[in-house]
Amino acid sequence: MGSANPSKYRIVLDAMGGDFSPVNEVIAAGEIVKNHPEIDLILTGDKQAIQKVMAEKGISFPEANIIHASQKIDMSDSPVAALKKKPDSSISVGCKYVAEGNAQAFVSAGNTGAVVTASTFILGRISGIERPTMGTFFPNEAGVSTIFDVGAFVDSKPQHLLGYARMSTIYVREIYNMPAPKIGLLTVGEESEKGGKTIKETHGLLKDSGLNFFGNIEGRDILKGTVNIVLCDGFVGNIVLKFGESVPKFLKTLLKDYASKSIWNKLKVLIVRNVLREALKPLDYQYYGGVLLLGVKSVSIIGHGSSTPLAITNMVLRAKDCIEKEVVKKIEAAIAESPMKETE
Amino acid sequence: MGSANPSKYRIVLDAMGGDFSPVNEVIAAGEIVKNHPEIDLILTGDKQAIQKVMAEKGISFPEANIIHASQKIDMSDSPVAALKKKPDSSISVGCKYVAEGNAQAFVSAGNTGAVVTASTFILGRISGIERPTMGTFFPNEAGVSTIFDVGAFVDSKPQHLLGYARMSTIYVREIYNMPAPKIGLLTVGEESEKGGKTIKETHGLLKDSGLNFFGNIEGRDILKGTVNIVLCDGFVGNIVLKFGESVPKFLKTLLKDYASKSIWNKLKVLIVRNVLREALKPLDYQYYGGVLLLGVKSVSIIGHGSSTPLAITNMVLRAKDCIEKEVVKKIEAAIAESPMKETE
CATH class of the missing domain: 3.40.718.10 (Isopropylmalate Dehydrogenase)
Structure with missing residues (x-):
């Protein structure tokens, strides 16, 4: 070997x-x-x-x-x-x-x-x-975004979120050939203070980071494709990811109920199923x-x-x-060039 | 007057x-x-x-x-x-x-x-x-569930979540004539410790509460309808709610892309749109x-x-x-009968 x-x-x-x-x-x-x-x-x-x-x-x-x-x-x-x-x-x-x-x-x-x-x-x-992070590709109206973290860790300090932002910027840049991916901080309102202390502090760190920080985004911005990188802690990211993955199954059940109402409905649902299968292909994690x-x-x-x-x-x-594009080496170089402060 | x-x-x-x-x-x-x-x-x-x-x-x-x-x-x-x-x-x-x-x-x-x-x-x-709470109806495969809190407050202590659970139990019981609505604690895994300290403590409080506590649930359980009441803090609830509300718009865009590919696709999408409009009616907040x-x-x-x-x-x-069913009076009576500990 x-x-x-x-x-x-x-x-x-x-x-x-x-x-x-x-x-x-x-x-x-x-x-x-x-x-x-x-x-x-x-x-x-x-x-x-x-x-x-x-x-x-x-x-x-x-x-x-x-x-x-x-x-x-x-x-x-x-x-x-x-x-x-x-x-x-x-x-x-x-x-x-x-x-x-x-x-x-x-x-x-x-x-x-x-x-x-x-x-x-x-x-x-x-x-x-300090902390590795794991993101997922998520389809959106404009193409595809990534969401970090989706469950490597359930809570994150502002400094951790900044680290995720720096690493995912390089990752998305290399994988999608996107010079400066736009980062959004996931919270409950667009204003910088909406979401409490962690969001406010992270907002400040991102603003000063030199990264392409768009600002705060809300749950509705994920599928809309407002940004290329959705930043959140692993608790929220994992819940959103699993919720999103359950949507096709939910649609299937709704359609089944609709089909059960008449033969005519049943015929229409046959067409709908085929179209949805095609149209929902971007949602299929198998391709990511x-x-x-x-x-x-x-x-x-x-x-x-x-x-x-x-x-x-x-x-x-x-x-x-990832090997071909030397993603790991590029992350190492970026962090070495401008080291992060350790938290606590 | x-x-x-x-x-x-x-x-x-x-x-x-x-x-x-x-x-x-x-x-x-x-x-x-x-x-x-x-x-x-x-x-x-x-x-x-x-x-x-x-x-x-x-x-x-x-x-x-x-x-x-x-x-x-x-x-x-x-x-x-x-x-x-x-x-x-x-x-x-x-x-x-x-x-x-x-x-x-x-x-x-x-x-x-x-x-x-x-x-x-x-x-x-x-x-x-201590804290009022605001929930939202959410359709699921089995009917409808409610999710508390969806944004009255961005963070919640275990004691607050217990309060939400007690109040929402009465609310859902009265509105849906459901004797003992099943409560799920939203987190990233089924095990009682998954999700950190707040989840673990809340899990303990709910277990001893006398309420119909199902246990921990994940993001995929919301639309599946595993429980009648989904319990989480307002930060997570608001993000999930807004994400969920954006799904129909996202589907519409996917279908538009599909239709644009050929006349035949366009015709099929016309049928799909009508069927989805009917099938997705349970998703329409207007009716809630x-x-x-x-x-x-x-x-x-x-x-x-x-x-x-x-x-x-x-x-x-x-x-x-709500007036007719005296929901407020019933909540007052339940809290008076078994008062909650104040936090801090």
């Missing part, structure tokens, strides 16, 4: 991560081997379970690229405890492999808290960054390819627990994109 | 409140006079402006039921300052009229902060209640009739700034419903 082709992107995929692991991960791996020769993919996880899926699905994948990990962290496991109790988990093994310089990126659809914790402690934080954990020393991509093979493939491609 | 028919519901409507005042208010008033003889409606506001709209629209309304107020609080006014600087505003005049016992309810689509502040100070808080400010000594109904005449009519009918 040490004989990696240096021109290739070496990426570790956690095969035991998602709700449908290792099946969806193995299918994605087969797809990547076939269609992306520039990627040198490594799988971590239960070798026997992985090979069983390969045999069943007729997928060929180089055996040498499977790194056995005897343990699996479940979705319900408490992150810190699980990492201690399961030192040979696919997440720890994969992160260590990257930390030792054998690969450039780690990708997982597993327990988010565990991936955040393992990445932070095993890959290591970027010097000057997971999110980069910002603030750690290597690329760490975190995906949805229910990731499909397509979503997992796109997560690996996102990792490749 | 003192000679009110005691069998009637006497309700004061702020004619200068909403974004389209006094036009929408006067149209609603005309509609109520015509179709709801059981309601004795009073309008507060600029008498001349009100009568001008009446003349223009051919609406007849008893002149004796217009109480002149020379000032108007604008949407952009800071609530506390506006109430001090404009003592003769329609909001202050209306609240005082109710506080003096001349009517049973105050209804306004005006500056929310000003209505909350005026109601709290002029109508007065219920003894034992504003929200009761819980914790003050009389009925105070707060509506959306952009309220249509239909929405305003429904707000007045909601006020009638």
Whole structure:
């Protein structure tokens, strides 16, 4: 394995991560081997379970690229405890492999808290960054925005939010080729004092930051696309994200009720379903390819627990994109150039 | 005016409140006079402006039921300052009229902060209640839920959230004839400690409260209808509410993009629009009739700034419903029976 082709992107995929692991991960791996020769993919996880899926699905994948990990962290496991109790988990093994310089990126659809914790402690934080952050792409009327933080941490001090803003500016700039992404601070009113002490202080820090700070925004601005980066703490971000993700399911139920009223309604809903499926495609997280954990020393991509093979493939491609664009190196350079004050 | 028919519901409507005042208010008033003889409606506001709209629209309304107020609080006014600087505003005049016992309810689509502040100070808080709260009806897959608080206050201590839970339980029970509405505490995970100190403490208080506490819920549970009452602080509630309200507009834009791609798409979108309009009716705030400010000594109904005449009519009918069901008296009795600890 040490004989990696240096021109290739070496990426570790956690095969035991998602709700449908290792099946969806193995299918994605087969797809990547076939269609992306520039990627040198490594799988971590239960070798026997992985090979069983390969045999069943007729997928060929180089055996040498499977790194056995005897343990699996479940979705319900408490992150810190699980990492201690399961030192040979696919997440720890994969992160260590990257930390030792054998690969450039780690990708997982597993327990988010565990991936955040393992990445932070095993890959290591970027010097000057107190807290890593995790954002999500969100479609809006104008295209796409990102929302930071969506659950790496439930509360944030102004200084943390400033850090998220600085890191996400580089991330969005590189990924979307957007020279100066516009940042909005999520609160309950446009005035700078609306939202209390934390918002007021963060507003002040952002104003003086040299970043492209638009000002305060409200909940309605997220889908409107008023800004490119929506800034909030992980508590609010996670609630908004999960609420947003539940909207298509809600629409489906409303339409079902409508269809049940008459045969004529039923026929109309058939058309509506097809159109909505097409029109709502921008909402489909599968195409966004997971999110980069910002603030750690290597690329760490975190995906949805229910990731499909397509979503997992796109997560690996996102990792490749981040390696290619040297996002981590650029964040390190920006923070080193203008270090952040540590809080307390 | 003192000679009110005691069998009637006497309700004061702020004619200068909403974004389209006094036009929408006067149209609603005309509609109520015509179709709801059981309601004795009073309008507060600029008498001349009100009568001008009446003349223009051919609406007849008893002149004796217009109480002149020379000032108007604008949407952009800071609530506390506006109430001090404009003592003769329609909001202050209306609240005082109710506080003096001349009517049973105050209804306004005006500056929310000003209505909350005026109601709290002029109508007065219920003894034992530290903070009034304002919830909103939210459609869900199973019917409708309410979310408290949606912006009366941006932060809440555990004790405040417990108060919201107690008051909203009575409100939802009376309005929806639901014996023991199920309460969920909005956070980022189902486990009792997910979300930090405030969530953990509130979880403990609710568990011991004797209320029908379901436990912690996540953002995706709101539209799913896991619970009848979604409990959160006003910061989170306001962001979720405004995000939710922006969904239909977002869908409209997505459909417009889809329609622009071909004539065939355009035809399909015509059908989709009609179906969605019908299917999304439960989402239309106009039918919810504003929200009761819980914790003050009389009925105070707060509506959306952009309220249509239909929405305003429904707000007045909601006020009638609250008077009829003696919601305020029932909250007073419940708090008196088992007083709340004051915080700090």
